[in-house]
Amino acid sequence: MEIETRKHLEARAKVLKAMAHPSRLFMIEELSKGERCVCELTEMIGADISTVSKHLSVLKQAGLVIDEKRGNQVFYRLRVPCILNFFGCVESVLEAQVKDHSSHLNILRM
Amino acid sequence: MEIETRKHLEARAKVLKAMAHPSRLFMIEELSKGERCVCELTEMIGADISTVSKHLSVLKQAGLVIDEKRGNQVFYRLRVPCILNFFGCVESVLEAQVKDHSSHLNILRM
DNA sequence: AATCTACTTGGCTATATTGCCAAGTACTTA
DNA sequence: TAAGTACTTGGCAATATAGCCAAGTAGATT
Known part of the structure; x- marks a missing residue:
């Protein structure tokens, strides 16, 4: 397999991997309705806020969401x-x- | 979050997780062109045949592929x-x- | 300035994934 | 029946992921 193909496959796998978790899928669905702050998502998911924050960071790393700080809240929204x-x-x-x-x-x- | 929602999210996450690997993405693409036996995929990917077999079993578990034994070869094809x-x-x-x-x-x- | 709220990050343990080798199964061919 | 081909499965070590708590940061409130 060519090196270019492999790199491309890795990039795509990274995006899919980021989506491949129940909480993160939930976030994606929720964000499709509009932006949400971390605390809103945390309450809906019912995990520790640090866990939710880390999940969001995975989505961000993969290029799926964008974050914006307003006041002392951070709002996330879908990028694509x-x-x-x-x-x-x-x-x-x-x-x-x-x-x-x-x-x-x-x-x-x- | 409701228990039904959670179950549904888990089911979807499982499918995405199965796809979220470079070699498995490659297999999916290759199988989209038609059925392939394990040895063909193994040669293209360049990993141990046991590794490829396990990847295929992940795709099968997730319901993405179907296998069929003919002679001493096993052919895989996309199910969806x-x-x-x-x-x-x-x-x-x-x-x-x-x-x-x-x-x-x-x-x-x- | 002190405190509160909303987050992020570090550190940890538990668990899952990956990929190889070795061993086993199931057909096929000599 | 013996040996070869095509796979699958078990087992293992290396690595990655998940989730919590604790500690740190940044803006808002008192």
């Missing part, structure tokens, strides 16, 4: 709006799994 | 064709990063 379309496909993977599961059940029923 | 559209958005994240980087350079130039 299309992120959400993303989930359509993830859903179809999950639906295919459900389908397979039920067809297994059908086989058992026969 | 839309996976590739996925990457359009990842690309736009990466492009946004490049843009930001170059605007930083512009600032330095001023």
Whole structure:
């Protein structure tokens, strides 16, 4: 495999990896509705604020969100709006799994 | 956060996590062109066959691929064709990063 | 200035992931 | 049946991730 290909794959993997956590997915969904401060996300997620802050920093490192300090709060927002379309496909993977599961059940029923 | 929401987020995170590795992204791309046996993928990736086999098993667990044994080879193929559209958005994240980087350079130039 | 609120960062432990080698399975061919 | 090919699985060491607490920073309030 070429070195360029590998670098490109690594860059894409980094973005996906950043999204690949339940709390971070939640944040992305929530931020798709508009900007949120760390304290709002913390309350919704119900983890320690330091944990939430670190998750947000992962999203920021991956280029998915932008932060802006206003007063003593820090607001985060999505940097790329299309992120959400993303989930359509993830859903179809999950639906295919459900389908397979039920067809297994059908086989058992026969 | 509700328990249902959390479960759903975990399911989606699992799919993304399975994709979030350079070699596995490569496999997905390659499989989008058609089925491939483990040995073909192994040669392209250049890792140990056991490593490649384990990566494929991660993709399978996540419901992204299906395997079929024919003779003494095992062929893998994508289970959900839309996976590739996925990457359009990842690309736009990466492009946004490049843009930001170059605007930083512009600032330095001023 | 002292205190409060909202965060970030360091440090730690527990847990998960990665990738290799070695060993096992399952077909195929000699 | 013996040996080869194509895989999968177990086991291990190195590395990365997750989440909490404690400590630090920065702006707001008293």
